[in-house]
Amino acid sequence: MNVPGIFPNEPTYRLQELLFPASDRPEDLYLRADPPPRQAGGILYCAAGTRLDFGTWFNALYLGFWLPHSRVADLALRLALNGRARVLVELRRADRPPRLLTLQELEGAGETFVLPLKETGETGHLALVVECLSPCQILHGAFVTGTDPDPVRLSIGICTFNREPQLCRTLQALASIRRSLPELADVIVVNQGAALSGEATQRALESLGARLIDQPNLGGAGGFTRGLAEAATSAAEPSHHLLMDDDILLDPRMIRRLCDALAYTGDSAALGGAMLETERPRVLHEAGARVRPGWHVNSYGMGRSLVRPQTLGLFDRVEPAHYNGWWYCAVPLAALRRAGLPLPLFIRGDDIEFGCRLGAQGVESLPLPGCGVWHDAFAAKAQPWLTYYDYRNLLINAALYPQLARPPRPVDVLGALIARLICHQYRMARAVEAAAEDYLAGPDAVLARPPAELHREVLDRFAREDGIQGRAAPPGPRPMTPMPAGLWRRVAYFIYRLVQITLVARKDPPAHSLSLYEINPASVPPGAYLRRRDMEGQDCLELSPDRLRLWRGVARALWLWLRFLCLHRRAARRWQAEAMRHASRRAWDERFAQ
Secondary structure, eight states, X not given: OOOTTOSOSSOOEEEEEOOOOOTTSOGGGTOEEESOOEEETTEEEEOTTOEEEOOSTTTSEEHHHHHHHSOOOOEEEEEEEEEEEEEEEEEEETTEEEEEEEEEEEEEEXXXXXXXXXXXXXXXXXXXEEEESSSEEEEEEEEEESSOOOOOOEEEEEEEXXXXXHHHHHHHHHHTTGGGOTTEEEEEEEEXXXXXXXXXXXXXXXXHTOEEEEOOOOHHHHHHHHHHHHHHTOTTOOXXXXXXXXXXXXXTHHHHHHHHHHHHHTTSEEEEEEEEESSSTTBEEESSEEEETTTEEEETTTTOBXXXXXXXXXXXXXXXXXXXXXXXXXXXXXXXXXXXXXXOOOSSSHHHHHHHHHHHTTOEEEEEEEEEEEEOOGGGOOOHHHHHHHHHHHHHHHHHOTTTSOOOOHHHHHHHHHHHHHTTOHHHHHHHHHXXXXXXXXXXXXXXXXXXXXXXXXXXXXXXXXXXXXXOOOOOSOOOOOOOSSHHHHHHHHHHHHHHHHHHOOOOOOOOEEOGGGOSTTTSOSSOEEEESSTTSSSEEEEOOOHHHHHHHHHHHHHHHHHHHHHHHHHHHHHHHHGGGGGSHHHHHHHHTO
C-alpha cells in the first residue's frame, strides 16, 4: 500500500546513492541478501521472501561523518521499486542493539517514495533493509536531504610511471561514468615514464577529454604536485582536485559518491577514500591515519574485515585524521592556494606532510566512510630504497610539525637501526643510516638537488633486497609477538638479542615464515627465517644472521646516535626555517622543466 505523507513535497538532494554490487567485487561489501537477487540493467530482481540488507560498508550512511562534519540539516530515504515490500531503516551502533527509525509497507509501480528520518543522533550508521512481500524490482535509492548542495567542479590528477596496463584500466573505469558526471571538469594525467603507446589507453584518454603531460620522473610527489599546479590554473575552474593512483581498482561510482559529499563539506575538509587490499578485497588497509609519538603511523582500521559489523562500528564517530592517502584524496583548491604546493619528498610521506600542512591551515583531513578503492598492499614493497625515503621523510615531517606528535629521539633512531640489524635486515639498516645522515645535512642538501639524480644514487645504493631467494612457505597460525614495553626494557631486550644472535645463531634451515608486518626483534629467531613477499608465501626471501655485518652495523649505529644526539635540534630548526622555499611554484616549475 502507499502510505500517506511519504511522497516528497519539497526538493530532495542526493547525499549517498544506493550502490548495487559491482560485478567483479565482493557482493557482501554492498549488500547482504537471502536469497541472492538477480541483477540486470542496473535493477535488482528479487523473489518474494527475499531480505535485502544494505547496512554494509558501501551502503550504510555514516552519521558520524555527515552530521558533525557537513552542512546537512535533515535526512530522508528515497526509494523506487516495483512490487510490494516492507522497508525498514535501522540506526546501528557498535555498542548497542539496532534502533528502528522507520518501517513502511510500500507497493510501487516505479514511482519514487521518500521516507523522512528523524531523531537519528550524530553517531552510528543507518542501514536500509527491504523485505520483499511479493516479487520485487529495486530500481534505485539514495539517502537524501532538503539542504541545498554547493556546486562542485572536480578535477582529477593521476600520476603514472611505467604502469600503462593499470593506468588504462583506471582510465576506462573513469570513462564509463564520464557522461553521467557533469561535476567532472578536468582530468590530468602526468606521465613520468615511457611514452603511453597503447591504443586502448589513447582511446580512454580521448573519451575522457584528459590532458596528458609528460615530465621527468619526480616521484609521486612531483607527479601529484604537477596535477595540483595544473588544476589551480585550469580554465575549467575546478573547486576540488582529486589525487588518485594509477594502479587502483576503481568502482567508478566512487567519483559520484565523492562529489556528493564535497557538495556539503565545501572548503573546510580534504576527503579521502579508504584503501582496501587487492589481495584480500574485504580487508581494510587504511581509512585515514594519525601519527603517534615517534611519528609512527596509526592507520584507521588496518587489517579489519569490512564485512564485520564491528569494523563498521569504527566509523560510528569520524574523527579528523592527520592525513588521507593520495591513492584517493580530494583537496579544496581554495585551501591549496592558502597552503602552497607539497614538498618535493619524491615518494613516501608526501601525503603526510601535505595533510599536516592543511590541518595547520584549518582544513581537516576526513576519511569518507563508504568510499574506497582497491590497491596492492604495501607489505610486499620492502626494498631498502623505499626504507630510505620512508625514514628520511618521517624525520623531515616530524621536524616540521612537532606539535602533532613527539618527534623521534636520538634513542629512537638508534633503536630503528638496531631493530633492523637484529632482524638480519642489513641493507635496510644502511638505508635508515643514510636517511638520518641526509636529514641532518638539511633541506638545501636534500631538496635542492634534481630529484631524478638523487633517486638514481639511492637506487644504486639500496636497490637490492635483504636475503636470498628461499623456498615457498605458506603463512601459518603463528601469532605476532609484541615488543617489550618501556624504553629501558626494550634496551635490555635488544642487548639480549644481540648477544643471542652472536652466541647462539646456527646455520639451520629456516623454520619461520613472516610477512613484512610481522617482522620485529621479538618475532624473528636468532637464526635464519623466511620473509613472505606475497600473501600465499610462494615467493619468499631467506634472511640469515651475519655476525660481522651485525657488529659493524652496531658500531655505525652508535656513531650515528652520537651525531644525532649533538645535531638533531639544529637540523630541526633548519628544516622549519628553510624547507618551504623548496615548495614554491617557482621551484616546482624549475623541476618540471628539467
